[in-house]
Amino acid sequence: xxxxxxxxxxxxxxxxxxxxxxxxxxxxxxxxxxxxxxxxxxxxxxxxxxxxxxxxxxxxxxxxxxxxxxxxxxxxxxxxxxxxxxxxxxxxxxxxxxxxxxxxxxxxxxxxxxxxxxxxxxxxxxxxxxxxxxxxxxxxxxxxxxxxxxxxxxxxxxxxxxxxxxxxxxxxxxxxxxxxxxxxxxxxxxxxxxxxxxxxxxxxxxxxxxxxxxxxxxxxxxxxxxxxxxxxxxxxxxxxxxxxxxxxxxxxxxxxxxxxxxxxxxxxxxxx
Amino acid sequence: xxxxxxxxxxxxxxxxxxxxxxxxxxxxxxxxxxxxxxxxxxxxxxxxxxxxxxxxxxxxxxxxxxxxxxxxxxxxxxxxxxxxxxxxxxxxxxxxxxxxxxxxxxxxxxxxxxxxxxxxxxxxxxxxxxxxxxxxxxxxxxxxxxxxxxxxxxxxxxxxxxxxxxxxxxxxxxxxxxxxxxxxxxxxxxxxxxxxxxxxxxxxxxxxxxxxxxxxxxxxxxxxxxxxxxxxxxxxxxxxxxxxxxxxxxxxxxxxxxxxxxxxxxxxxxxxxxxxxxxxxxxxxxxxxxxxxxxxxxxxxxxxxxxxxxxxxxxxxxxxxxxxxxxxxxxxxxxxxxxxxxxxxxxxxxxxxxxxxxxxxxxxxxxxxxxxxxxxxxxxxxxxxxxxxxxxxxxxxxxxxxxxxxxxxxxxxxxxxxxxxxxxxxxxxxxxxxxxxxxxxxxxxxxxxxxxxxxxxxxxxxxxxxxxxxxxxxxx
Numbered sequence: 249x250x251x252x253x254x255x256x257x258x259x260x261x262x263x264x265x266x267x268x269x270x271x272x273x274x275x276x277x278x279x280x281x282x283x284x285x286x287x288x289x290x291x292x293x294x295x296x297x298x299x300x301x302x303x304x305x306x307x308x309x310x311x312x313x314x315x316x317x318x319x320x321x322x323x324x325x326x327x328x329x330x331x332x333x334x335x336x337x338x339x340x341x342x343x344x345x346x347x348x349x350x351x352x353x354x355x356x357x358x359x360x361x362x363x364x365x366x367x368x369x370x371x372x373x374x375x376x377x378x379x380x381x382x383x384x385x386x387x388x389x390x391x392x393x394x395x396x397x398x399x400x401x402x403x404x405x406x407x408x409x410x411x412x413x414x415x416x417x418x419x420x421x422x423x424x425x426x427x428x429x430x431x432x433x434x435x436x437x438x439x440x441x442x443x444x445x446x447x448x449x450x451x452x453x454x455x456x457x458x459x460x461x462x463x464x465x466x467x468x469x470x471x472x473x474x475x476x477x478x479x480x481x482x483x484x485x486x487x488x489x490x491x492x493x494x495x496x497x498x499x500x501x502x503x504x505x506x507x508x509x510x511x512x513x514x515x516x517x518x519x520x
Numbered sequence: 521x522x523x524x525x526x527x528x529x530x531x532x533x534x535x536x537x538x539x540x541x542x543x544x545x546x547x548x549x550x551x552x553x554x555x556x557x558x559x560x561x562x563x564x565x566x567x568x569x570x571x572x573x574x575x576x577x578x579x580x581x582x583x584x585x586x587x588x589x590x591x592x593x594x595x596x597x598x599x600x601x602x603x604x605x606x607x608x609x610x611x612x613x614x615x616x617x618x619x620x621x622x623x624x625x626x627x628x629x630x631x632x633x634x635x636x637x638x639x640x641x642x643x644x645x646x647x648x649x650x651x652x653x654x655x656x657x658x659x660x661x662x663x664x665x666x667x668x669x670x671x672x673x674x675x676x677x678x679x680x681x682x683x684x685x686x687x688x689x690x691x692x693x694x695x696x697x698x699x700x701x702x703x704x705x706x707x708x709x710x711x712x713x714x715x716x717x718x719x720x721x722x723x724x725x726x727x728x729x730x731x732x733x734x735x736x737x738x739x740x741x742x743x744x745x746x747x748x749x750x751x752x753x754x755x756x757x758x759x760x761x762x763x764x765x766x767x768x769x770x771x772x773x774x775x776x777x778x779x780x781x782x783x784x785x786x787x788x789x790x791x792x793x794x795x796x797x798x799x800x801x802x803x804x805x806x807x808x809x810x811x812x813x814x815x816x817x818x819x820x821x822x823x824x825x826x827x828x829x830x831x832x833x834x835x836x837x838x839x840x841x842x843x844x845x846x847x848x849x850x851x852x853x854x855x856x857x858x859x860x861x862x863x864x865x866x867x868x869x870x871x872x873x874x875x876x877x878x879x880x881x882x883x884x885x886x887x888x889x890x891x892x893x894x895x896x897x898x899x900x901x902x903x904x905x906x907x908x909x910x911x912x913x914x915x916x917x918x919x920x921x922x923x924x925x926x927x928x929x930x931x932x933x934x935x936x937x938x939x940x941x942x943x944x945x946x947x948x949x950x951x952x953x954x955x956x957x958x959x960x961x962x963x964x965x966x967x968x969x970x971x972x973x974x975x976x977x978x979x980x981x982x983x984x985x986x987x988x989x990x991x992x993x994x995x996x
Contacts, residue, residue: 261796263767263789265985266704269597270796272986274815278800278808281995285908287802288996323807325799362996363800375766378798 249338251347255382256358257332259371271330277361277379279322287321290356302349326354328379394445401445404452405438417461421451456494462510463493469516471509481509573759574831574892575791575980578924579935580942586981587939591786592709595983603628604680607637608654613670614662619646622676627656630697632686634663637679641671644687648697709769709788710938710979711761717750719743720969724955743955747972754974759894762935762980763920765790788979791933792920795982797989801917804839806847816921816989817881826885826987827925833895833916835907835993837875840889840919844876887921905995917993923984932984938977947972 258275282288289296297308300317307313326333335355336348346352358364363378365371371380408415415437416426424436441448451457463479466472472479472486479486479493484505487493497506579585605624612620622643629635631648643660650657662669686696724743731740739745767789768777775784797815801808816828832840865871879887895901895915904913923932950967953959957972982988 261793263793264707265794265796266597266706268603268704269706269986273796274799274818274989275797276799276815278994279802280800281802281908281993283908283996319805322803323805323811325808325811360996361800362994 249341251336252338252385253334254337254355254384255332255334256326256328256355256364256379257368257382258328258330259365259378259380267330273330275328275378277326277328277358277364279324280361280363287318288357288360289321290358290360291353295356299346299349299353303353321357324354324357326358332382397445397449398442401441401448401452404449405441408452414457417457418448418451420461420464421454421457422448456498459494459497460490462497462513463490465517466509466513469513471513471516481505573755573894574890575762576755576759576935579762579933579980580978584931584934585942586934586936587942588710588936589939591712591938591977592707593936593979593981594705594707595981597704597706597983602682604682605629607676607679607681609652609657610671610673610676613672614643614660615670616667617661619659619661620671621657622660623652623654623657624649624681625655627651628699629656629658629681629683630686630699632688632694632696633683634685634687635660635681635683637675637681639675639679641675642684643671643681708767708794708936708979708981709786710936710977711765711787712785712938712941712975712977713757713761714973714975715750715754715757716971716973717746718969718971719746719954720967722952723969724952747955750972756894756898758976758978760898760900761790761978763790763792763894764900765979766793791922791980791982792990794980794985795920795988795990796985799989799991800994801839801991802993804843806843809840809843809847812921812989812991813879813881813887816887816987817883817885826923828885828887828987829922829924830887830889830919831892831895831922832889832919833892833912835910835912835914835916836895836919837889837891839917841875844879892920907993908995914993914995919989919991921987921989921991922982923987925987927984930983933980933982936979936981941975941977944975945973 256277258270261270280288291299296317297313300313300320301307304313304316304320306316335351335358337352337355338347339345340347358379359381361379363376365373365377365380367386368380368382371377408418419433419437420426422437422440424433424440426433428436454460463472467474467479472481474480478488479490486496496502603626605626605628607622608625609623610620611622612618614620620643622645627649629645629649631645634642634644636642642663644663645658645660647659662671688694688696723746724741726742731738765787768785768787769775775786777785777787779785799812799815817826830836830840864874877889879889881887895918896913898915901913901915904915906912907914907917925932947954947957947959948964948971949957949959950963950965950970952968952970953963954970954972
């Protein structure tokens, strides 16, 4: 059976305290309140009855169980050393119980603590966080998923080369200048695909890509005006936000107005 | 409920002047010029305001300051003289008194010394070590009389080893070498803070119908009271800076926070951020209290006694006292505690009271509990989450243990400021000159009014922060 090991690590402090000093320091996760004034345990009462007898040595049927369990959690401290602390949170598939109940209880307790961030990136998003979780399995999964997305994006990028008109539209949305040589444009496109495969795939799968480029052209040639988030053709409000404006342009009832805009755009483009 | 009653009983509300200017109209809006009031003496509903600044008082107020030539400063710190080193690789088992090759992450160990893992396995290093891919590789032998003794990967790799002593042959041995530890440097910077206030017209000379108690001095001049408020707030802002400010240079030493003039705004680490030891609590129990005290004093290896001050709010004082009393109630102390320790008076005039305000550790080190009103009445209290049981702000339960001892003749905590910028106070005079400043008919502005400005460079330096602890009461 593969063991599932997760870590809780300290967020590096902003001040330049030397590592030796930080290694000697004591950082402990202690008990925290829930909104109702109870101690945040990170497990349900049913789970508490299941796991805690092994920890406090009192069966859940005993009158003192709730009091002693609460006392245990009130005084519980998890020391997080400089290099982090590992928890074995493997669940035995045969019994559906943790293999290491103590580690499991501690980990759940830590998860309920509002100073523990869900990952390293999150830890630096707010001053509230002092610690973060490092789950190597999750990181592998994330890396794998990102790899799959990159592969898919590259596949679409290769296919795109066969359709020059669509390629030009995609490049325009990606912000690649049409004044670049073919070679430089290819290099730049590939770089963007590898850098942001998610964004590239979203553009490729966008059914309104032509309309989107049309709106961009209209704005850059001053056929349309963008005031705040609103797209205006003179006095006519086409929509608030790009999505609403796309709906307006793709609505057949507005085809006459759209033809008029296209004609004006052509005139502007020829004039430049 | 109590605060609602207070609101209902007020004759008029506090007036918050947001305009930044005091003029006669402001004073009239604040109803302070109305003729009839119940008592001419102003009552501070939020309590006295002048006990909020202990860190300023204990440093600058006691003359414990240092002058710097620059915004940034560094000071040397030193931790333990011993070091544990990670084993990264092993080749050979040492079976049958054979030699093995053992690799450590750092070059800390010396030739001929015995190094030991957490299980007590002792290996003598036979050479000075050579640098390899995984660190520093030494030739070693397992010490002891057992021919079958050996080490495996599990005994060594990933384990921390320490150096103990260097046993040698009875005669003809070679000399050993030794290591030494150099101090690390902690860098911090001072923060430049400012405050200004303005008035228009004849506001300084306006007499109002409330008598103000300005730290013992009585006055009916509005300007005296307004200045008193500005001064208190200035002191509070300085105190906030000393406790709460957060260092803003990145790992490359760059500041990304810019002033509107495009220049960087340096902010130093306050006392809280410099404390590396952190813990959390909900209810302070005797057991938790003992753990905390042990953690604080474990690193205090000096022969001299360590003086720790515990700064906390009313909530924290209550929790600390409860924990001490529960320790007494549960232990054998109760038999030896005189009744008059907590009860005084006689007959129907009994009084229950008696609170713990200090604790002496087995080493002789002492913790003194000090009330820090900033945690009860400071601005941060107003938006602090509430304690789910008592309703007090969680800020009131914050406990900060500061080591105020003297090391090598120097105080552990002192205030730092840039040379010539400890405190600058000046006025920009217009039609009038603010009271307390001298001047002539030449003025800096044509406005019918004037302004006063404070500027101060300040920071707090804790030389030995390892004996300090930050304890927080947290809710989800």
